[in-house]
Amino acid sequence: MALLPRVLAYAVAATSLVGAAQAQDDDERRIVMVTHGQAADPFWSVVKKGAEDAADEVGADLEYRAPTNFDVARMQQLVEAAIASEPDALILSLVDPDALGDLAQEAADSGLPVIVINTGGHVADEYGADIFIGSDPKLAGKRAAERMIEDGAEKGLCINQEQGNVALDLRCEGFEEGFDGNAEQLATGSDPTEIRNSLVAYLNQNSDVDALLSLGPLATDPIIDEMREQGALEQFHFGTFDLSPTILEALVAEEIDFAIDQQPYLQGYQGVVTANQSAKHLLMPATDLLTGPAFVTPETAEEVQELTEKGVR
Template sequence: MLQKVSRVLVSVFLLCILASCANQNSNQTTKPNTDRSNVRFVVVTHGQPADPFWSVVKKGVDQAAKDMGVKVEYQSPDRFDMAAMAHLIDAAVASRPDGLVVSIPDADALSPSIKKAIDAGIPVISMNSGNDAGKRLGVLVHVGQTEYEAGYKGGERMASEGVKYALCINHEVGNAGLDARCQGFSDALKKAGAKVDLLAVELANPTESQQRIEAALAAKPNIDGIMTLGPTGADPALNALRSKNLLGKVKIATFDLSDKVLTAIKNGELDFAIDQQQYLQGYLPVVLLTLYRENLNTVANDVVMTGPGFVTKENVDKVTDLAKKGTR
């Protein structure tokens, strides 16, 4: 499977190079002869550009727009709000873009709006969340990681480190992708004979989140592992362990990267982070839509996999250097 994924990614980048560079002469090093200035794509996600994770996605979107010479509009609701996101997709469809990129954290809420785009003849690529829903709807391809499998890999890794009783902390209940992460994590640990409890915390209230985690640790002192589903959950979980003097005694890992996550890995406070390379999730859909519009190019797989990978103490320094550039 990984070999197939690698071949797909290599093909994508080769096509990108060909599309951007084939018509350049020796005196043109940055701008292809093909004029794409009137090509416009819209990207609608459930994550805000101010969020550390989504700021990297947007950087990928912006760089791809520059490299392809197209216009791209990045839009998101002010908070996790599926009604508002559906409205943004509807407005994008009404504006008749040349292509649409969407995340699908809640298929029930967003499918009607995405179906309108497909029925209107607008090519759609899904990214980050919703690979199964995207396939059912008929999007061209999904760019991201399959969340259940990523959670499963994280659970296997924790089980190999001897965890017997873990918390899976969900900071955005209702996000199908996050639910799948917890399910995969739980299934892997339970297969190894361990126990997992789910704990919901509030995305917008880190103080309350920390208090809920502290209460869970106090009520269940035999907890020896914590998985958080993103930096928003990792920060209060780390603070909870610090306040209870449990750092180093309870294994803790997270999905996704941030400055604080990378620092915690470097300091030995976090065991690992599951990296889905969100820069690629922003970059590749713009490239793929450009190639589809110009040459009807598609990829053979339903999902172009960008993860999961693992950031550990062994590779954190290299990843940190890239994160400072805003690309990891």
């Protein structure tokens, strides 16, 4: 009988140890995601939703950080602050490898899982990243050109609202390659009025252009509005990257030909899931995860419209 209290004591101690281990295992892993995405861009709101949904599901503490406007210097500061805060994992868009690559390498050298999403997949492994999750921008641009040429296009124009953003530059590069050099690039700022005025001025000087590729809603939405006002949408083969209500409406109305969807929800969602599994279980996929390019056309636009209301497309 004298042994019973001791046995109970051991049982209680063992239970306490198991409970402590369980509590430690259940502690939320803190994941910081730093992107170049602007708050006004519908694309990045979908990335963020995917990341937040994943964090809720896996029990991670997610901190999403981004500059107010496209600003590589500000993004550098955000990445530096993220590393200094010693998170359990870092997710970032490698929008300018020259400016951000060394920081990614610093994070990797410190033992952090480093997940690159959306931009910089072509050099992510050179800067210590464990994996890239996103689309192949050059391939997407090339396929856009090929679709337009198949439909009869002869001269292309790629409208780049963030020249210096490596992903956007690669999209235009692929587009020009797909046109076998018979395409040019128009660099604009991100202000809608500037985009509209720059495009109108260019087209007035280059009447042989019959195919337009814009690189996201920030540029595409004002271009669609301008071309509608001029009754000129049907005069061009017109494709864009990414989705917005305006883009989907134009697709449903068959005013534009396609939108290239890189599935931003998956970029955010899989980024957090992958970072969490690496921090928690030391698990990492052996290859990059490509989320695009996928094409949304007038035939599929209505179905995609319904999914955008849920914030996943």
